[in-house]
Amino acid sequence: MSRLLSCLWMCKNEEDTELHPLSPHELNDKSHIKVKGGVRKQGGNDKQECAPLDKILKNMKVVHTMPEFDELYVxxxxxxxxxxxxxxIDMMENAKLHLECQTNIRGKVIGGFFSPYHDDFLASMPTDQSLKGEHRITMCKQITKDSDWLDVDVWECSQPQPPRIIDVMRHLLFHIVGAVDRFVNKIKIVFVCGSDFMFQEDFCEFADRNMSIVVVKRESYFEGVETYINKLNQRHIDIHYMKHIQTSNISSSQVRELLGNGEITDFYDKRDSMIALVPLTVCDYFIKHADDLVPRQIKNPL
Structure with missing residues (x-):
């Protein structure tokens, strides 16, 4: 409970005059993106990877032909x-369903993005067991290629240094606003996360900046999370809590543990078990790139 109270205090008392609510209005001057070590202006020396907007633009055409919506979510x-x-995948699909089924507001999800963490950020963790960014990006692209609204934004993973998540969202909004000619003021970026993320510094920053957040319950996190969310709701913070997702107990560490230190022949034997945890394309990617992926797991055992 002390951890919960500490995070509530951080959200209440944190002040940062350089940050504002995330909305299209704040990007009218092409905005500045704040990163660790200072403020970096858009269009500077950092890599300005453009998020793929094909699916969003296609869905916007549908919006033009339908009754007017109050908000358009990404x-x-x-x-x-x-x-x-x-x-x-289920986390994003359920978040979409939840937002579109609200009774107090007419909303439409026009797009969604997986944004893989920066390699340097993962390497800074005490127990780094992660795959390299190039593999994580490729697998994310494979699981979204057949979706009509989900895609992958590589900006976070491709920067010279790890950006803050709030900057990832600002960068994405910057490109969406630049590409959409109508309904700009209705576009709303929504951050989707597991309840474990609620006790990280970035979450407190969201909570104090009028960000929209969808939190998915994780079985491994204590009951105090609901008390925390109720406190935030009392402060009129736009936060949604989803309790019931059948696959919420699946984790990447389960997949890595299943693979263990097996040889390539073991992968084929474990294929059926893996498919219960990951899409077929990810399973086959592991088999195809076993020589690159498995040694990293042996080097960083669970």
Missing amino acids: LVASGKYSPPHRAH
């Missing part, structure tokens, strides 16, 4: 994705 989920698994 979902963002930043994470390790080492590897991406079924719970990641």
